[in-house]
Amino acid sequence: MTPYQPPQGRTGAQCVIDGLLNNGVEVVFGYPGGSAIDLFDKLYGSPLRVVLPRHEQGGIHMADGYARATGRVGCAIVTSGPGATNTVTGLATAMMDGVPLVVIAGQVSSGLIGTDAFQEADNTGITRSVTKHNYLVRSVDEIPRVISEAFFIASTGKPGPVLVDIPKDIQQAITLQPDVQDISVRAYHPTIQPPPAQVARLADAINKAHRPVLYIGGGAIISGSCALLRSIAETYDIPVCTTLMGLGAFPETSPLSLWMVGMHGSVAANNAIQQADLVIAAGARFDDRVTGRIADFAQGAKIAHIDVDASAIGKNVHTHIPVCGDLKQTLELLLPQLEKTDRSDWLAQIAKWREAKPATYHPRKDGKLQPQAVIEAIDRAARATGRPTVLTTDVGQNQMWAAQFFRHTEPRAFISSGGMGTMGFGVPSAVGAQLGRPDALVISVNGDGGFQMNIQELVVAVEHRLPVKFVVLNNARLGMVRQWQDLFYGHRHSATILSQEGRPDNERIPEPAEPRYLPDFVGVAKAYGLEAVRAKSLAETEEALKRAFADDKAWLIECIVAEDENVLPMVAPGAALSDMILERD
Amino acid sequence: MQKHIINVLVENRPGVLARIVGLITGRGYNIETLNVGPSNDPTISKMTIVIPGSEAVIAQVVAQLAKQINVFRVDDVTSKQHIDREAILLKVSTRATGRAPVIEVAMLFGAKVVGVQPDALTIQMIGSQMQVEQFLTLVHPFDVLDISRSGSVAMIQE
Numbered sequence: 245m246t247p248y249q250p251p252q253g254r255t256g257a258q259c260v261i262d263g264l265l266n267n268g269v270e271v272v273f274g275y276p277g278g279s280a281i282d283l284f285d286k287l288y289g290s291p292l293r294v295v296l297p298r299h300e301q302g303g304i305h306m307a308d309g310y311a312r313a314t315g316r317v318g319c320a321i322v323t324s325g326p327g328a329t330n331t332v333t334g335l336a337t338a339m340m341d342g343v344p345l346v347v348i349a350g351q352v353s354s355g356l357i358g359t360d361a362f363q364e365a366d367n368t369g370i371t372r373s374v375t376k377h378n379y380l381v382r383s384v385d386e387i388p389r390v391i392s393e394a395f396f397i398a399s400t401g402k403p404g405p406v407l408v409d410i411p412k413d414i415q416q417a418i419t420l421q422p423d424v425q426d427i428s429v430r431a432y433h434p435t436i437q438p439p440p441a442q443v444a445r446l447a448d449a450i451n452k453a454h455r456p457v458l459y460i461g462g463g464a465i466i467s468g469s470c471a472l473l474r475s476i477a478e479t480y481d482i483p484v485c486t487t488l489m490g491l492g493a494f495p496e497t498s499p500l501s502l503w504m505v506g507m508h509g510s511v512a513a514n515n516a517i518q519q520a521d522l523v524i525a526a527g528a529r530f531d532d533r534v535t536g537r538i539a540d541f542a543q544g545a546k547i548a549h550i551d552v553d554a555s556a557i558g559k560n561v562h563t564h565i566p567v568c569g570d571l572k573q574t575l576e577l578l579l580p581q582l583e584k585t586d587r588s589d590w591l592a593q594i595a596k597w598r599e600a601k602p603a604t605y606h607p608r609k610d611g612k613l614q615p616q617a618v619i620e621a622i623d624r625a626a627r628a629t630g631r632p633t634v635l636t637t638d639v640g641q642n643q644m645w646a647a648q649f650f651r652h653t654e655p656r657a658f659i660s661s662g663g664m665g666t667m668g669f670g671v672p673s674a675v676g677a678q679l680g681r682p683d684a685l686v687i688s689v690n691g692d693g694g695f696q697m698n699i700q701e702l703v704v705a706v707e708h709r710l711p712v713k714f715v716v717l718n719n720a721r722l723g724m725v726r727q728w729q730d731l732f733y734g735h736r737h738s739a740t741i742l743s744q745e746g747r748p749d750n751e752r753i754p755e756p757a758e759p760r761y762l763p764d765f766v767g768v769a770k771a772y773g774l775e776a777v778r779a780k781s782l783a784e785t786e787e788a789l790k791r792a793f794a795d796d797k798a799w800l801i802e803c804i805v806a807e808d809e810n811v812l813p814m815v816a817p818g819a820a821l822s823d824m825i826l827e828r829d
Numbered sequence: 830m831q832k833h834i835i836n837v838l839v840e841n842r843p844g845v846l847a848r849i850v851g852l853i854t855g856r857g858y859n860i861e862t863l864n865v866g867p868s869n870d871p872t873i874s875k876m877t878i879v880i881p882g883s884e885a886v887i888a889q890v891v892a893q894l895a896k897q898i899n900v901f902r903v904d905d906v907t908s909k910q911h912i913d914r915e916a917i918l919l920k921v922s923t924r925a926t927g928r929a930p931v932i933e934v935a936m937l938f939g940a941k942v943v944g945v946q947p948d949a950l951t952i953q954m955i956g957s958q959m960q961v962e963q964f965l966t967l968v969h970p971f972d973v974l975d976i977s978r979s980g981s982v983a984m985i986q987e
Binding site: 368369372373376377380382397401402429430431432434553554555557558559 | 839840843844847848851852855885888889892893895896897898899900901
């Protein structure tokens with residue numbers, strides 16, 4: 245009789261966990277379920293730190309915040325059906341902003357696929373357009389290769405999310421396949437090396453330009469090009485504006501900084517673009533929120549565009565000098581070809597425009613707390629700590645004020661859903677960022693609308709002792725839509741008033757009772773275990789920030805702010821960049 | 830808007846066709862015909878997609894296709910010297926006209942009668958996009974009962 249031989253090889257689930265470890269993962273944001281139990285069984289006792297979000301969407305945003313704050317690949321594991329469909333918004337958010345994520349989804353067993361089984365959804369079909377790539381694994385032998393490919397694809401070229409869908413029976417099956425070391429994907433060769441002739445054309449255009457502007461986006465941060473861009477700008481006197489995603493790529497304290505460009509950009513940035521004779525887009529993609537009316541965008545300028553994504557070049561504006569390649573490699577090639585050019589007239593003009601500041605607001609007569617002043621107070625209080633600071637935002641007015649009134653000086657320190665504009669991003673992205681940057685002061689700026697979209701993730705901050713400072717600018721409004729209704733829709737506040745009073749007839753509450761605003765955010769935060777305080781004046785805000793920033797616990801600071809402040813300046817949708825609304829009527 | 834013939838070499842794997850079609854329709858572009866078959870390498874499929882669109886639209890379609898992970902190569906065949914062919918099967922009722930005039934039109938285009946029924950003919954025609962369109966214009970006055978089109982396939986000659 246032959247002695248018992250233990251089975252050789254590893255299960256598919258074990259291959260997944262080994263693959264994550266081999267690819268440098270340290271933290272997994274995971275929510276289990278029937279089709280993911282085998283994966284979680286192998287997480288049990290593994291060296292991976294597991295963070296349980298309270299909703300899969302929150303988990304993906306945490307992985308996203310972690311990735312943006314650290315530059316590493318964020319990783320999440322979810323179950324089949326609703327577990328996977330709940331990731332869609334998070335994947336779309338990461339896709340739009342070029343954030344590397346690997347999401348492992350459980351799937352019903354191979355034999356059940358297509359039978360409308362319990363918790364079955366066509367995950368690869370549903371997520372196809374919101375991922376850079378996705379896989380449905382059909383054999384356990386594929387898993388080691390697929391996991392490594394997923395990390396390779398997520399983190400190279402223009403980064404993005406990759407979803408790997410693994411049926412339960414394949415997680416349980418045994419394979420002898422070893423882990424994959426050198427990975428290459430047959431048909432995937434992102435363009436990295438820029439064509440030298442195009443770089444030479446760009447250098448020539450820069451050397452001949454009298455009024456050049458660098459317009460830099462998130463690609464500058466992703467590619468690690470910030471220092472090079474800074475040295476080019478400063479050595480050759482080229483002013484710099486950034487997109488929302490590019491905030492922090494160039495220090496806004498520099499006299500060459502024009503701050504942010506676009507719909508809520510500064511007068512300096514928008515004027516400079518419109519008056520420039522050369523616009524050099526670096527890792528930016530001419531989004532409609534940046535360009536305003538395309539026909540009027542930078543009319544007098546040649547457009548040069550450096551991007552790793554060939555499909556981004558020429559998509560929205562006509563490009564005179566396209567350079568497809570990695571931004572850092574392009575700049576390294578470009579730098580030695582640049583010459584000093586006298587641009588003193590242009591710089592004098594820039595200095596004049598800069599007097600207008602990135603944005604301004606007028607003190608109110610009624611003494612209500614102004615959200616812009618809160619952001620300025622956050623900026624001062626954060627700077628006073630002397631610590632590296634990471635600011636995450638939700639979406640809407642809070643996001644724009646955080647962009648305008650905080651002085652962004654470091655890359656990977658401003659984390660915001662730019663392309664997708666996902667409400668509910670502010671809270672979980674801060675949790676993820678703090679996990680990745682335990683050294684940093686992480687501040688999460690939210691409105692009272694988006695704060696409730698993933699409010700459940702506050703518990704994760706408390707559980708894991710993550711000292712995130714959550715700020716809610718409570719104007720009892722869905723403020724950005726309310727602003728558009730005031731400016732363009734005749735003050736018809738449809739479904740944008742969150743307090744019980746002041747709503748239109750068809751939203752009226754039968755008998756408004758005290759309190760007139762629900763929920764009590766301070767009460768909710770305390771119930772989740774946070775320290776929480778409500779501030780109604782600037783002095784109270786400053787005091788609360790000081791206390792919170794000095795403390796090692798998670799805090800909520802709810803600021804009761806004026807309900808009718810607008811984000812200004814503003815370029816109306818469909819208007820030219822030069823046509824800015826500067827003052828409230 | 831000019832029709833463009835785009836050849837795409839893709840990995841021969843499940844899900845790739847859905848990905849390519851989803852990409853094109855998801856961005857609001859319209860596919861006129863689509864043909865997929867194996868290439869001379871069994872692990873690689875060749876897709877031929879006919880899309881109407883301006884130069885800018887087609888350039889964007891090509892760039893978007895090219896960045897897909899499973900795509901080896903994308904060619905806008907229309908912009909190069911090429912040969913394109915489409916096969917069509919056409920069933921025409923001969924009840925009103927008799928067979929002779931239908932056969933006469935078919936002969937003019939080198940088409941073949943491949944099926945004969947008491948009151949209908951089935952015709953096979955192979956030609957370039959332009960020839961197929963001309964042929965369909967000429968048979969239009971007849972009582973056409975059914976059409977099956979293969980979609981274009983094309984090959985660059987350079």
